[in-house]
Amino acid sequence: xxxxxxxxxxxxxxxxxxxxxxxxxxxxxxxxxxxxxxSRSTASRVVNNDxxxxxxxxxxxxxxxxxxxxxxxxxARSLASHRSWMIGLVLPRTVxxxxxxxxxxxxxQGVAQACNQHNYTLALFLLDTKEDEKRIFPLISRRGQxxxxxLQTAPLEDILIDKLVSSDFPVVIAGRPFKANGxxxxxxxxxxxxxxxxxxxxxxGYKRIGTITGWMNSTxxxxxxxxxxxAITEQGWQVQEKLIVESDFTENGGYLAMKQLLPLKPDAxxxxxxxxxxxxxxxxRDAGLSVPVDIAFVGFDDLPVASLSDFNLTTVRxxxxxxGAKAVDxxxxxxxNGIKPSRRIIMETELVIRDSCGASQKKMVSExx
Amino acid sequence: xxxxxxxxxxxxxxxxxxxxxxxxxxxxxxxxxxxxxxSRSTASRVVNNDxxxxxxxxxxxxxxxxxxxxxxxxxARSLASHRSWMIGLVLPRTVxxxxxxxxxxxxxQGVAQACNQHNYTLALFLLDTKEDEKRIFPLISRRGQxxxxxLQTAPLEDILIDKLVSSDFPVVIAGRPFKANGxxxxxxxxxxxxxxxxxxxxxxGYKRIGTITGWMNSTxxxxxxxxxxxAITEQGWQVQEKLIVESDFTENGGYLAMKQLLPLKPDAxxxxxxxxxxxxxxxxRDAGLSVPVDIAFVGFDDLPVASLSDFNLTTVRxxxxxxGAKAVDxxxxxxxNGIKPSRRIIMETELVIRDSCGASQKKMVSExx
DNA sequence: TACAAATTTGGGAGCGCTCTCAATATCAAA
DNA sequence: TTTGATATTGAGAGCGCTCCCAAATTTGTA
Numbered sequence: 121x122x123x124x125x126x127x128x129x130x131x132x133x134x135x136x137x138x139x140x141x142x143x144x145x146x147x148x149x150x151x152x153x154x155x156x157x158x159s160r161s162t163a164s165r166v167v168n169n170d171x172x173x174x175x176x177x178x179x180x181x182x183x184x185x186x187x188x189x190x191x192x193x194x195x196a197r198s199l200a201s202h203r204s205w206m207i208g209l210v211l212p213r214t215v216x217x218x219x220x221x222x223x224x225x226x227x228x229q230g231v232a233q234a235c236n237q238h239n240y241t242l243a244l245f246l247l248d249t250k251e252d253e254k255r256i257f258p259l260i261s262r263r264g265q266x267x268x269x270x271l272q273t274a275p276l277e278d279i280l281i282d283k284l285v286s287s288d289f290p291v292v293i294a295g296r297p298f299k300a301n302g303x304x305x306x307x308x309x310x311x312x313x314x315x316x317x318x319x320x321x322x323x324x325g326y327k328r329i330g331t332i333t334g335w336m337n338s339t340x341x342x343x344x345x346x347x348x349x350x351a352i353t354e355q356g357w358q359v360q361e362k363l364i365v366e367s368d369f370t371e372n373g374g375y376l377a378m379k380q381l382l383p384l385k386p387d388a389x390x391x392x393x394x395x396x397x398x399x400x401x402x403x404x405r406d407a408g409l410s411v412p413v414d415i416a417f418v419g420f421d422d423l424p425v426a427s428l429s430d431f432n433l434t435t436v437r438x439x440x441x442x443x444g445a446k447a448v449d450x451x452x453x454x455x456x457n458g459i460k461p462s463r464r465i466i467m468e469t470e471l472v473i474r475d476s477c478g479a480s481q482k483k484m485v486s487e488x489x
Numbered sequence: 490x491x492x493x494x495x496x497x498x499x500x501x502x503x504x505x506x507x508x509x510x511x512x513x514x515x516x517x518x519x520x521x522x523x524x525x526x527x528s529r530s531t532a533s534r535v536v537n538n539d540x541x542x543x544x545x546x547x548x549x550x551x552x553x554x555x556x557x558x559x560x561x562x563x564x565a566r567s568l569a570s571h572r573s574w575m576i577g578l579v580l581p582r583t584v585x586x587x588x589x590x591x592x593x594x595x596x597x598q599g600v601a602q603a604c605n606q607h608n609y610t611l612a613l614f615l616l617d618t619k620e621d622e623k624r625i626f627p628l629i630s631r632r633g634q635x636x637x638x639x640l641q642t643a644p645l646e647d648i649l650i651d652k653l654v655s656s657d658f659p660v661v662i663a664g665r666p667f668k669a670n671g672x673x674x675x676x677x678x679x680x681x682x683x684x685x686x687x688x689x690x691x692x693x694g695y696k697r698i699g700t701i702t703g704w705m706n707s708t709x710x711x712x713x714x715x716x717x718x719x720a721i722t723e724q725g726w727q728v729q730e731k732l733i734v735e736s737d738f739t740e741n742g743g744y745l746a747m748k749q750l751l752p753l754k755p756d757a758x759x760x761x762x763x764x765x766x767x768x769x770x771x772x773x774r775d776a777g778l779s780v781p782v783d784i785a786f787v788g789f790d791d792l793p794v795a796s797l798s799d800f801n802l803t804t805v806r807x808x809x810x811x812x813g814a815k816a817v818d819x820x821x822x823x824x825x826n827g828i829k830p831s832r833r834i835i836m837e838t839e840l841v842i843r844d845s846c847g848a849s850q851k852k853m854v855s856e857x858x
Numbered sequence: 859t860a861c862a863a864a865t866t867t868g869g870g871a872g873c874g875c876t877c878t879c880a881a882t883a884t885c886a887a888a
Numbered sequence: 889t890t891t892g893a894t895a896t897t898g899a900g901a902g903c904g905c906t907c908c909c910a911a912a913t914t915t916g917t918a
Contacts, residue, residue, distance in 0.1 A: 148904055159868045174866060195567035195633035196904035199873045225594040232615035241628060244613040246601035259610060264564035517874055528898045543896060565874030568903045
C-alpha cells in the first residue's frame with residue numbers, strides 16, 4: 121500500500137480530471153499545492169513566475185498544473201491583487217450607429233490584437249441607446265472589473281470624459297478631446313494631414329478648392345478644417361466660406377454637401393473622410409462631371425473602398441490598426457506606471473496619391489510643356 | 490455634540506466623497522452598512538434587490554448608496570456568487586481577418602446591444618494570429634471570468650468547439666457547427682433561404698442559373714449550396730457542375746468566380762454573399778454585360794451596399810442584429826437554466842427583391858403579353 | 859565547525875462580497 | 889397576554905487568491 125503513496129494518486133486524479141473536463145476543472149491553488157506537496161504560497165509563486173522558488177519545486181508544481189489543467193480563478197485573483205487584467209473599450213452612441221463605417225471595426229481590431237498580445241481581456245462597450253449611456257457608467261465603474269478604459273471621443277460624450285477624468289482611474293481618450301488638460305489621449309495629426317492634402321491639390325494647380333468637413337462639434341472635424349484653412353491662407357488666398365460645407369462623415373452627407381458645392385464650380389474638393397468623398401464623387405458624376413478631369417477629389421482615412429478601381433481615391437492614410445495598438449500600449453503604461461503625467465501621442469499619417477486628384481494627368485501636362 | 494450623532498457625519502463624508510471622486514470611491518459594503526446603521530447582510534440585500542428588507546431600512550440604505558456613489562466590487566461579487574455577469578464573444582481568425590466585411594461588426598453590435606440590455610459585460614476575443622488561438626484558451630477559461638461563451642463557427646475552429654463542448658460550460662455557437670450533438674447553436678435557415686432565392690430566379694424564367702458558393706468547409710457555404718441544388722433538382726433539371734463555382738465570401742473571390750462562369754453564358758447567378766455578388770457584378774460589367782438585362786443576380790446578407798443605386802441587389806436579408814441579440818438571449822438562458830437540453834434556434838430570412846434579379850422588367854414583359 | 863547571510867518556504871490575514879442559518883422583531887389570532 | 893407564524897435582521901463562514909512576515913533551510917565564510 122505504502123509503495124503507491126499519496127502523491128501518485130493525486131497525479132492520477134489530476135490526469136483523469138484533465139481528460140474528463142478540460143475547460144473548467146474546479147481546482148484551487150490549494151489542491152495544486154497539496155498534490156505537489158508544497159504550500160499554497162509556493163504554488164502561487166510558481167503560477168506567477170516569482171523567481172524565489174527553487175528549480176526542483178518549480179518543476180514539480182508545473183507538472184501538477186499541466187497534468188490537472190489548472191487555471192487560476194480570475195475573480196479571486198482580481199480581488200486579492202487589485203488587478204483584473206481587463207481593459208474596456210467604450211464607443212459612444214454617435215459612433216456605434218455608424219458601426220457600418222469600417223473605421224471602428226478596424227480600430228476595435230487593433231485594440232483587440234494589442235490586448236491579446238499583452239494578455240489583457242478586452243471588454244467592449246457599445247453605447248447604442250440613451251439608456252445605454254446611463255447604464256454604462258455603473259457597468260464600467262464596477263470596481264475591480266476594469267484596469268483601465270479606452271474611450272473614443274465623440275460630441276456630447278464629454279460628460280463621460282469629465283466623470284472619468286476627475287477620477288484617478290487610468291483612461292486614454294482616442295481622439296483629441298475638447299478639454300485636454302490632465303487627460304491622456306492619442307490622436308492622428310489631423311491638422312497637418314489635412315494641410316498636406318490640400319497643399320497637394322494646390323501644387324497640382326487647382327485654384328478653386330472646396331472642402332466638405334465633418335461635424336464641427338468634434339475635434340476631428342475642426343482640426344481637418346483648420347488644415348484646409350491653413351493651406352489656403354498660406355497661399356495668400358481669400359477663404360471662400362461658400363466653398364466650405366459642413367457635413368457628417370456619412371456617404372449621403374457627402375453627396376448632399378457636393379450638391380451644394382457644384383453650382384460654385386470648384387475644381388477640387390478635400391473631403392474630411394473617404395465615405396464623404398465617395399458620396400461627393402457620386403454627386404459629381406450624377407451631374408455629368410468626370411473625375412479627375414473636371415473635378416479632383418482627396419479623401420481621408422484610406423478605407424478599402426478608396427482603392428477600388430471605381431474611385432481610385434487619393435486620400436490620407438490613417439494607421440488605424442497601429443493606432444488602436446498604440447492606444448492600448450499607452451493605457452497599459454498608465455495602468456502600470458501611474459496616470460501622471462498625462463501622455464499625449466500624436467501619430468503621423470501618409471498621403472496616398474491615386475487618380476482622383478489628377479496627379480498623373482497633371483504631371484503629363486507639365487511634362488508636355 | 491450628541492445632537493449631530495454619528496449618522497449625519499457619515500452622510501456628509503459620503504457626499505464629499507461622491508463629489509471628490511465620482512468614479513471609484515473605494516467604499517465597501519461594510520462602509521455602507523455602517524453609515525446606514527445596518528449589517529453588511531442587510532446592505533447586501535438592498536444592493537441585490539432582495540425583497541426581504543423592510544421599506545424603511547431599504548430607503549435608508551439606498552440613500553447612503555446614492556450619496557456615496559457606492560458600486561459593488563465586481564471581483565468580490567464574482568468570487569462569492571460564482572457569477573461574473575460577463576459573457577465572451579469569440580470570433581475566430583478566419584473571421585476577424587475579414588473584419589472589413591460588415592457582417593461581423595453588425596453581429597458584434599447586436600451582441601453588445603443585448604448585453605447592455607441584460608446588464609452583462611461583453612468580452613471580445615478576436616483571434617488574429619495562430620498564437621492568439623493558443624492564447625485564447627487560457628484566457629477564456631480563466632475560471633470566474635466568464636459566465637458563458639458565444640462562439641462564431643469557422644472552419645478549423647472545431648478544436649475549440651470540441652474542448653468547449655466537452656466541458657459543462659454554457660456555450661452557444663453562432664452558425665451551425667459540423668457536429669451538432671449536444672451543442673446549443675443558433676443559425677439562420679440558410680438552406681431554405683437559398684432555395685427561395687433560386688426559386689425566385691426560376692419563377693422569373695431564368696434557365697441557366699449558376700451559383701457562386703462560399704467555402705465548402707463551412708456549414709454556411711454548404712447549406713446555401715444545398716438550397717441551390719434543391720431548387721434546381723426540384724425542377725427536374727440536371728445539375729450542371731460547371732455552373733457551380735466555389736469561392737470565399739470576398740469581393741475579389743466573387744469577381745474571379747464570375748470570370749470563370751462568364752464563358753458558360755449563365756442568365757442568372759445566385760451568390761452566397763452580397764460581397765461576392767458585388768464582385769461578380771463587376772466582372773459581368775467589365776465583360777460588357779448589363780444587369781439585369783443580360784444577366785440577373787441574387788445575393789445573400791442584405792448589407793447596406795446591396796441597396797446602393799449602383800447595384801440594387803436582390804438579396805436574402807439576414808436579421809443580423811436580432812441574430813446577435815437572440816444568441817445572447819439563448820446564452821443567458823443556458824447560464825440561468827442549465828445547458829441541458831441543448832437549444833437550437835433557427836431564424837428565418839426574407840427575400841428582398843430589388844432590380845438585380847430583373848423582377849421588374851420581367852413583370853413588365855409578362856404584363857405586356 | 860560555527861555563525862551570519864542569503865535563499866526558499868509556509869502561515870495567516872486579508873481582498874469585498876454572498877449566502878446559510880440562527881436570532882430577533884412584528885403581528886395576528888386565540 | 890400568550891403563542892405561533894411570519895417578516896426582518898445579523899453573525900459568520902467561506903469564495904480562491906495575493907502578499908507580508910516569520911520560520912526553515914541552504915549557502916558562504918571565518
